[in-house]
Amino acid sequence: MGRDKSADACWVGFDLGGTKMMAVVFDASFKPLGRARKRTHSKDGKEPAVDRMTRTIREALAEARRGDEDLAGVGIGFPGPLDLVKGVVLQAPNLGWKNFPLRDELEDRFSCPVVVGNDVDVGTYGEYRFGAAAGARCVLGVFPGTGIGGACIYEGAILHGARASCMEIGHMKVVPRGPLCGCGGRGCLESVSSRLAIAAAAAAAIYRGEAPHLAKLAGTDVSEIRSAALAESIAAGDRAIEMIVRQAARHIGTAVANAVNLLAPDLVVLGGGLIEALPKIMVEECAARAEEDVMPSFRGTFRVVPAKLGDDAGVFGAAALAANPEIWS
Amino acid sequence: MGRDKSADACWVGFDLGGTKMMAVVFDASFKPLGRARKRTHSKDGKEPAVDRMTRTIREALAEARRGDEDLAGVGIGFPGPLDLVKGVVLQAPNLGWKNFPLRDELEDRFSCPVVVGNDVDVGTYGEYRFGAAAGARCVLGVFPGTGIGGACIYEGAILHGARASCMEIGHMKVVPRGPLCGCGGRGCLESVSSRLAIAAAAAAAIYRGEAPHLAKLAGTDVSEIRSAALAESIAAGDRAIEMIVRQAARHIGTAVANAVNLLAPDLVVLGGGLIEALPKIMVEECAARAEEDVMPSFRGTFRVVPAKLGDDAGVFGAAALAANPEIWS
Numbered sequence: 001m002g003r004d005k006s007a008d009a010c011w012v013g014f015d016l017g018g019t020k021m022m023a024v025v026f027d028a029s030f031k032p033l034g035r036a037r038k039r040t041h042s043k044d045g046k047e048p049a050v051d052r053m054t055r056t057i058r059e060a061l062a063e064a065r066r067g068d069e070d071l072a073g074v075g076i077g078f079p080g081p082l083d084l085v086k087g088v089v090l091q092a093p094n095l096g097w098k099n100f101p102l103r104d105e106l107e108d109r110f111s112c113p114v115v116v117g118n119d120v121d122v123g124t125y126g127e128y129r130f131g132a133a134a135g136a137r138c139v140l141g142v143f144p145g146t147g148i149g150g151a152c153i154y155e156g157a158i159l160h161g162a163r164a165s166c167m168e169i170g171h172m173k174v175v176p177r178g179p180l181c182g183c184g185g186r187g188c189l190e191s192v193s194s195r196l197a198i199a200a201a202a203a204a205a206i207y208r209g210e211a212p213h214l215a216k217l218a219g220t221d222v223s224e225i226r227s228a229a230l231a232e233s234i235a236a237g238d239r240a241i242e243m244i245v246r247q248a249a250r251h252i253g254t255a256v257a258n259a260v261n262l263l264a265p266d267l268v269v270l271g272g273g274l275i276e277a278l279p280k281i282m283v284e285e286c287a288a289r290a291e292e293d294v295m296p297s298f299r300g301t302f303r304v305v306p307a308k309l310g311d312d313a314g315v316f317g318a319a320a321l322a323a324n325p326e327i328w329s
Numbered sequence: 330m331g332r333d334k335s336a337d338a339c340w341v342g343f344d345l346g347g348t349k350m351m352a353v354v355f356d357a358s359f360k361p362l363g364r365a366r367k368r369t370h371s372k373d374g375k376e377p378a379v380d381r382m383t384r385t386i387r388e389a390l391a392e393a394r395r396g397d398e399d400l401a402g403v404g405i406g407f408p409g410p411l412d413l414v415k416g417v418v419l420q421a422p423n424l425g426w427k428n429f430p431l432r433d434e435l436e437d438r439f440s441c442p443v444v445v446g447n448d449v450d451v452g453t454y455g456e457y458r459f460g461a462a463a464g465a466r467c468v469l470g471v472f473p474g475t476g477i478g479g480a481c482i483y484e485g486a487i488l489h490g491a492r493a494s495c496m497e498i499g500h501m502k503v504v505p506r507g508p509l510c511g512c513g514g515r516g517c518l519e520s521v522s523s524r525l526a527i528a529a530a531a532a533a534a535i536y537r538g539e540a541p542h543l544a545k546l547a548g549t550d551v552s553e554i555r556s557a558a559l560a561e562s563i564a565a566g567d568r569a570i571e572m573i574v575r576q577a578a579r580h581i582g583t584a585v586a587n588a589v590n591l592l593a594p595d596l597v598v599l600g601g602g603l604i605e606a607l608p609k610i611m612v613e614e615c616a617a618r619a620e621e622d623v624m625p626s627f628r629g630t631f632r633v634v635p636a637k638l639g640d641d642a643g644v645f646g647a648a649a650l651a652a653n654p655e656i657w658s
Contacts, residue, residue: 081626090626138491150591159483161593162467162630168590171624173583175505183624254502259591261497262479264490295500295512297410297419301493 010066012057013126013319014076015119015311016040018095018146023056024315025064028323030130034064035315046097050105057110074106074114075322077122077314079149082165087116115325118165119314120149121158123307125327126317127269128153131308136267140259142169142252143272144282147182148190152263157327170194172255189255193248195274199225201244210240227277234278242281249282253289260294260302271307279306339395341386342455342648343405344448344640345369347424347475352385353644354393357652359459363393364644375426379434386439403435403443404651406451406643408478411494416445444654447494448643449478450487452636454656455646456598457482460637465596469588471498471581472601472636473611476511477519481592486656499523501584518584522577524603528554530573539569556606563607571610578611582618589623589631600636608635 010033015022017040024035036059038052057074061067081090087103089095106114117125124133124141133139133153141151148170152159160166170190171183178187179197191197199222205211206220214233218225234242256268268290275282287304294302307313321327339362344351346369353364365388367381386403390396410419416432418424435443446454453462453470462468462482470480477499481488489495499519500512507516508526520526528551534540535549543562547554563571585597597619604611616633623631636642650656 136491152591154488159592162465162595164593164626164630166591166593168624168627171590172587173503173622176503176583185622185624188624254505258501258587261500262481262495262588262591263488264493264495266491293502293514295497295514295517297493298497301491 006070008066008070009072010061010064010070011072011319011322012060012074013122013315013317013322014053014057014074015314015318016053016076016078017119018079021053021056022311022315023053023060024312024319025060025066026316026319030316030319032312033066034060034062036060036063040095043096046100049095050102050109053106054109068110071110071112073112073322073325074110075122075318075320076102076106076114076116077119077318078102078116079119082116082118084117084160084163084165087114089116113322113325115322117158117318117321118149118151120167121151121160121165122317122321123271123313124151124269124317125153125158125320126309126313126315127271127307128317129320130316131269131313132305133267133269136265138263138265138267140167140256140263140265140268142256142268142270144194144248144252144270144274145272146194146196148194148252150259152265154263169255169259172258174251174254189251193251193255195227196222198230198244198248198274202230202241205240205244211238213238214241227273230274231277234281245278245281246285249285250289252282253286254293256286256290256304257293260290260298264298265302268302268304269307270304271313275306276310282306335399337395337399338401339390339393339399340401340648340651341389341403342451342644342646342651343382343386343403344643344647345382345405345407346448347408350382350385351640351644352382352389353641353648354389354395355645355648359645359648361641362395363389363391365389365392369424372425375429378424378426379431379438382435383438397439400439400441402441402651402654403439404451404647404649405431405435405443405445406448406647407431407445408448411445411447413446413489413494414492416443418445442651442654444651446487446647446650447478447480449496450480450489450494451646451650452600452642453480453482453598453646454487454649455638455642455644456600456636457485457646458649459645460598460642461634462596462598465594467592467594467596469496469585469592469594469597471585471597471599473523473577473581473599473603474601475523475525477523477581479588481594483592498584498588501587503580503583518580522580522584524556525551527559527573527577527603531559531570534569534573540567542567543570556602559603560606563610574607574610575614578614579618581611582615583622585615585619585633586622589619589627593627594631597631597633598636599633600642604635605639611635
């Protein structure tokens with residue numbers, strides 16, 4: 001535990017997403033005591049965003065019957081590039097932030113240490129400490145969403161390379177000269193297997209009349225094609241959508257195999273909304289392809305499993321990070 | 330240092346290859362004191378091979394004016410899958426070994442600790458401690474030879490995943506449905522960029538009459554097309570060979586970019602005979618492609634450099650491993 005505190009000592013895990021934010025208050029044994037959510041309102045600017053974060057934390061504290069004076073630490077999972085040492089958000093296109101000292105801003109408002117980590121790092125760490133990856137020696141986390149994030153927990157520490165957060169498996173080249181990726185490259189895993197890539201292929205299938213159920217649920221606007229709708233349409237018999245999802249999962253399997261060849265994890269945990277909506281198809285296809293593509297001596301040495309904590313992986317991991325900042329290896 | 334020993338204390342670094350073996354004796358400040366080499370004679374079986382290793386070590390000790398009693402530890406770099414904890418060679422097709430307890434066999438013959446590591450791990454560690462990668466926080470080593478091995482030194486420790494040696498960058502899929510690889514897969518980096526893959530493409534170019542200089546130096550037998558001959562033919566103007574080598578280096582660059590996205594190293598060191606023979610072409614092409622393929626936020630964050638220690642990287646690294654066994658993270 002980070003500090004010697006009273007019996008009422010608590011830690012906050014905070015998940016700051018592009019569309020919503022969530023704070024959960026935990027006691028010293030990581031029992032959730034209270035929680036609060038708000039929409040991010042990303043266009044409001046920096047100060048209002050930090051104000052909203054502050055109010056969200058105070059609401060969660062109130063629900064937990066705790067005050068600022070009980071707060072021993074705040075951990076934040078953030079979806080974008082960070083300077084981990086300084087707790088500075090380098091860039092957050094969704095929030096309009098650039099070189100924003102998020103850690104210092106929050107430490108000014110709460111008189112406790114604040115630690116800012118990458119969202120997939122803390123989500124994977126949450127699964128490692130409290131979920132599907134508990135007890136593994138080397139965990140690879142892969143979280144397909146709008147993009148595809150990765151993380152590696154190695155003997156209890158979060159790997160983060162020479163200076164930055166790392167494990168950017170979403171930008172592994174899996175289709176040479178393939179589709180344009182958000183990073184400017186071509187054929188990155190993200191460009192063929194993210195929820196956005198799946199939504200785009202699904203929208204085309206809807207347009208071609210191949211996905212009648214999804215057409216009713218979502219239409220051809222990619223921003224309306226969410227993971228739950230994909231799952232529902234497949235259950236209702238939209239075969240084209242199932243094929244699109246399976247193909248995306250197979251590409252993830254190839255990327256996982258490449259990463260397994262490098263890192264030799266004993267466990268690969270798949271998480272995020274797409275996996276939560278479609279755990280069977282995604283995990284099954286990904287695991288089969290990974291086992292096929294990995295080098296022979298690594299076959300049978302790792303398992304691919306779905307995450308267990310759902311949306312809470314990030315807040316659990318962020319709170320654990322706040323309580324044990326030394327896990328930044 | 331591992332043990333408290335007299336002023337004459339020494340460590341042996343041993344490089345056990347498929348064709349030759351080399352032992353170098355070092356003092357406590359890693360100054361080389363003596364060395365010996367022998368051919369491996371891989372068909373002789375286990376006992377004769379361990380006998381030859383023993384004699385090679387004793388010859389190096391004699392040259393160093395040291396005896397068995399001065400020997401504080403032996404480190405061995407081995408080119409194949411290992412059980413690192415038990416020091417057991419799982420497989421060595423070239424040597425005909427399977428589940429061979431190499432560590433225990435040598436500890437029986439020398440009354441000092443023996444540690445067995447992967448050859449690329451110890452080679453990269455040698456470059457990290459004494460060569461081109463000194464001082465880097467996170468080093469990716471890539472050694473193209475008959476196959477292509479990788480290694481990662483992370484904050485001074487050799488990464489080795491959940492149980493095995495890892496960083497098998499040679500089996501990253503860079504050409505989907507590409508050429509058959511020795512591992513049984515298709516389109517692995519090894520299948521397009523190893524010295525063997527280059528030699529095969531070069532043999533075809535010779536056969537087609539496109540590489541007159543290499544034709545004179547080597548002929549169409551792939552086992553005769555060594556790195557030095559490739560370099561000489563390119564210098565003499567065999568343009569087809571240069572194009573083959575550059576293309577191979579570009580594939581290595583793509584694989585390096587994928588690995589940089591995952592590991593965020595500050596330094597990538599390329600080593601092995603092919604790099605030693607063709608440092609400029611290999612490093613230049615690989616670095617350019619890696620910089621192009623890596624995700625934008627990682628551009629400019631890493632350097633690609635050739636190894637400095639040549640054939641000695643392995644013995645330096647193995648001796649350092651013997652003296653500091655805790656670096657097996």
